Amino acid sequence: MILWLVLLAPLAGAAIVGAMALGAARTGRPAPRGLAAAIACAAPIASFALALALFAALRAMPEGARLIEARAGDWLAAGRLHVPLGLLLDPLSITMVLVITGIGGLIHVYSIGYMAHDKGVVRYFAYLNLFVFFMLLLVLGDSLPLMFVGWEGVGLCSYLLIGFWFEDAAKAAAGKKAFVVNRIGDFGFLLGILLVFWTLASAGHASVSFRDIAAHRDVFSGEIVTAVCLLLFLGACGKSAQIPLYVWLPDAMAGPTPVSALIHAATMVTAGVYMVARLGFLYAMAPAASAVIVIVGVATALLAASIALVETDIKKVLAYSTVSQLGYMFIGAGSGAYAAAIFHVVTHAFFKACLFLGAGSVIHAMREEQDIRKMGGLRGPMRITGLTFLVSTIAIAGLPPLSGFFSKDAILAALFGWQTGATSPLPPFVRALLYPLALLGAGLTAFYMFRLTFLVFFGNPRSEKAAHAHESSRVMTTPLVLLAAGAAVAGALGVPHALRGSDRIAPWLHESVTGRVLGASPPQMNIFYPPEMDIWTAISAIAERAMNEHAGRDFLLMALSVGVALGGATLAWQFYLRKPSAPARIATRFAGLARLLRGRWFVDEAYDRFVVRPSEAFSRVTLWRGIDVGIIDRAVNSVGGGAKIGSYALRLLHSGQAQTYGILMLVGLALLAVKLL
Amino acid sequence: MVGLPHYLILSAFLFFVGVVGALARRNGLIVFMSIELMLNAANLAFVAFSRYLGDPGGQIIVFFVIAVAAAEVGVGLAIVIALSRNTESVNLDDATRLGQ
Numbered sequence: 001m002i003l004w005l006v007l008l009a010p011l012a013g014a015a016i017v018g019a020m021a022l023g024a025a026r027t028g029r030p031a032p033r034g035l036a037a038a039i040a041c042a043a044p045i046a047s048f049a050l051a052l053a054l055f056a057a058l059r060a061m062p063e064g065a066r067l068i069e070a071r072a073g074d075w076l077a078a079g080r081l082h083v084p085l086g087l088l089l090d091p092l093s094i095t096m097v098l099v100i101t102g103i104g105g106l107i108h109v110y111s112i113g114y115m116a117h118d119k120g121v122v123r124y125f126a127y128l129n130l131f132v133f134f135m136l137l138l139v140l141g142d143s144l145p146l147m148f149v150g151w152e153g154v155g156l157c158s159y160l161l162i163g164f165w166f167e168d169a170a171k172a173a174a175g176k177k178a179f180v181v182n183r184i185g186d187f188g189f190l191l192g193i194l195l196v197f198w199t200l201a202s203a204g205h206a207s208v209s210f211r212d213i214a215a216h217r218d219v220f221s222g223e224i225v226t227a228v229c230l231l232l233f234l235g236a237c238g239k240s241a242q243i244p245l246y247v248w249l250p251d252a253m254a255g256p257t258p259v260s261a262l263i264h265a266a267t268m269v270t271a272g273v274y275m276v277a278r279l280g281f282l283y284a285m286a287p288a289a290s291a292v293i294v295i296v297g298v299a300t301a302l303l304a305a306s307i308a309l310v311e312t313d314i315k316k317v318l319a320y321s322t323v324s325q326l327g328y329m330f331i332g333a334g335s336g337a338y339a340a341a342i343f344h345v346v347t348h349a350f351f352k353a354c355l356f357l358g359a360g361s362v363i364h365a366m367r368e369e370q371d372i373r374k375m376g377g378l379r380g381p382m383r384i385t386g387l388t389f390l391v392s393t394i395a396i397a398g399l400p401p402l403s404g405f406f407s408k409d410a411i412l413a414a415l416f417g418w419q420t421g422a423t424s425p426l427p428p429f430v431r432a433l434l435y436p437l438a439l440l441g442a443g444l445t446a447f448y449m450f451r452l453t454f455l456v457f458f459g460n461p462r463s464e465k466a467a468h469a470h471e472s473s474r475v476m477t478t479p480l481v482l483l484a485a486g487a488a489v490a491g492a493l494g495v496p497h498a499l500r501g502s503d504r505i506a507p508w509l510h511e512s513v514t515g516r517v518l519g520a521s522p523p524q525m526n527i528f529y530p531p532e533m534d535i536w537t538a539i540s541a542i543a544e545r546a547m548n549e550h551a552g553r554d555f556l557l558m559a560l561s562v563g564v565a566l567g568g569a570t571l572a573w574q575f576y577l578r579k580p581s582a583p584a585r586i587a588t589r590f591a592g593l594a595r596l597l598r599g600r601w602f603v604d605e606a607y608d609r610f611v612v613r614p615s616e617a618f619s620r621v622t623l624w625r626g627i628d629v630g631i632i633d634r635a636v637n638s639v640g641g642g643a644k645i646g647s648y649a650l651r652l653l654h655s656g657q658a659q660t661y662g663i664l665m666l667v668g669l670a671l672l673a674v675k676l677l
Numbered sequence: 678m679v680g681l682p683h684y685l686i687l688s689a690f691l692f693f694v695g696v697v698g699a700l701a702r703r704n705g706l707i708v709f710m711s712i713e714l715m716l717n718a719a720n721l722a723f724v725a726f727s728r729y730l731g732d733p734g735g736q737i738i739v740f741f742v743i744a745v746a747a748a749e750v751g752v753g754l755a756i757v758i759a760l761s762r763n764t765e766s767v768n769l770d771d772a773t774r775l776g777q
Contacts, residue, residue: 656773659708662700 013043092512185238192231229289236272257360281515293334301327337414446568
């Protein structure tokens with residue numbers, strides 16, 4: 001019951017606020033903005049309070065049985081297939097619910113200040129609440145189709161909010177791009193669901209609920225499970241902005257900044273990671289698919305980080321940083337460290353939401369200026385924003401003891417373990433490359449984040465606007481402070497044993513990602529550890545390894561990642577504070593590389609050249625002129641023309657001569673007579 | 678002895694003469710006469726059956742047919758006259774304007 005309330009509170013909020021917006025649009029009278037904002041903020045906060053109660057209830061349950069389910073009858077019944085309308089709350093989903101409603105609530109509150117002067121603020125809050133509803137449905141749905149409803153719903157809200165200022169054609173186009181690119185991924189996701197259904201139905205279990213997938217996962221053969229995992233991962237690539245479908249996320253920055261924080265950093269884009277973790281018990285059976293995930297994750301992390309090095313738009317830097325951090329989450333998920341991936345989801349939600357909201361605060365103070373070259377010195381007038389931004393920067397850069405260090409280090413350690421593990425299916429030289437590349441990405445992260453902070457908040461103001469900036473209102477700075485506090489301490493969830501801490505998050509999530517809580521039996525095979533080890537033990541071993549194996553090696557890995565982070569930060573300090581002329585010198589020395597990075601590797605251009613325009617040409621020449629005009633239209637015209645010619649021929653029979661008709665009648669009668677007699 | 682079959686054979690013969698005349702001839706007046714011939718062939722069959730079966734109903738129908746035939750001739754001759762006034766002929770091949 002409480003579970004349904006968690007889900008329905010934002011829906012009710014969306015309905016009420018949406019009705020207000022519609023009513024205002026119809027009558028032409030302004031909607032009660034204050035009331036709308038209050039209702040919209042109350043909804044996720046109420047959900048958060050209820051989720052805390054549920055969290056306590058789950059904690060009180062015995063380990064391995066932490067599960068709350070709620071059913072409300074059948075949603076779909078077709079033949080043997082029954083899809084129940086049910087919710088499922090386990091350690092994994094409550095973690096996500098707390099992030100969504102908690103951070104979502106803070107962002108709602110922040111929006112009151114940020115959107116105060118926008119004429120569409122009521123519509124904005126309706127969309128935001130609707131988004132929270134769909135996101136909760138995504139993480140709480142107890143079957144793949146229900147998850148897919150949430151999956152598509154958040155996509156819709158993302159589209160609506162990216163194109164929120166739809167009078168601007170470029171912003172509307174960004175929304176459309178996000179929608180279309182996501183469609184490609186969703187197509188794979190849908191095929192994955194169908195393949196799961198087909199496989200289970202062939203084995204006599206016509207169901208697509210997570211419970212049944214977990215209980216009957218032994219019917220998935222090696223090839224099928226690889227195909228399922230890859231298809232679902234294609235969906236994750238779309239939603240979570242991984243290569244090759246990441247291109248929509250930087251454009252999505254056209255939406256209001258709190259939307260970028262909530263949807264395009266903290267929650268929606270992590271849906272893919274959540275999905276992989278939810279189906280961890282399947283992915284753990286698919287070595288090839290897991291290897292693909294790791295490689296895509298490393299490639300995305302590096303590519304996006306390299307673009308972020310030279311971006312000059314404050315939101316674009318953060319957008320590419322998000323793409324890059326999502327890459328790290330997938331590295332974790334692909335290496336079997338599902339708990340580490342979710343850990344990074346949580347910490348990332350704190351620091352990235354804080355960074356985006358801080359960017360929003362800066363943009364507000366700069367009167368819509370987003371170019372970091374025109375900022376500088378803002379830490380003076382904007383003390384709170386500057387401080388929280390700096391804290392989050394340190395967190396994301398992976399410097400201890402802030403949260404990003406712990407989660408990213410868990411992922412890097414898991415990757416190191418995976419690539420040295422005996423069962424990864426990649427050739428050794430590829431394996432040997434992955435960890436150093438991921439480490440390099442971590443260094444780049446530290447560099448571009450400190451570059452951003454130094455350019456925006458340190459040095460001297462580089463424009464009139466920057467000189468006259470002022471701090472934002474309390475309603476905006478309070479969420480910043482809370483998020484920065486979270487970004488600072490969330491790492492406590494998983495302090496490695498080597499540092500005399502205790503890893504809380506991996507044991508907490510263990511029963512979810514292994515499917516144990518859903519009744520999955522441990523199958524014989526697992527891909528991550530010696531083959532004779534069953535999957536539960538293997539996954540906890542991976543989590544264990546991610547946190548602590550040999551203290552000595554762990555310290556080495558930690559030292560490495562702290563080293564690159566410090567290196568990146570120092571380099572940024574050298575370049576952007578001590579010798580501001582250095583970046584330009586280096587850019588001229590490596591002109592080609594600089595051009596490539598500033599052009600964002602020309603991926604958009606390549607897509608335009610090789611995908612968009614060919615498909616446009618194909619549509620125009622083949623589909624329109626060829627099939628539509630040449631075949632369909634011609635068929636329709638031919639039917640009409642044929643009828644005309646046929647009736648012209650038949651008309652000749654009507655001579656007007658009654659005697660001809662008489663003869664025809666006679667012949668007809670004679671034939672009838674012959675037939676009857 | 679003349680029996681029912683003889684009358685029926687005569688009736689059928691007259692009817693077919695009428696059919697052929699009505700369909701093959703192009704003179705409107707001849708066509709009319711052929712139609713009358715068919716009607717009278719039917720009348721002959723009615724009377725013959727009436728006598729054979731001892732049922733006066735057949736003869737009553739014949740009276741009706743004669744009345745209808747008279748009306749038909751009245752209308753038909755008027756049409757033929759109107760036709761000959763318009764086309765100065767009674768050839769039915771000239772009267773095909775309805776089909777054009």
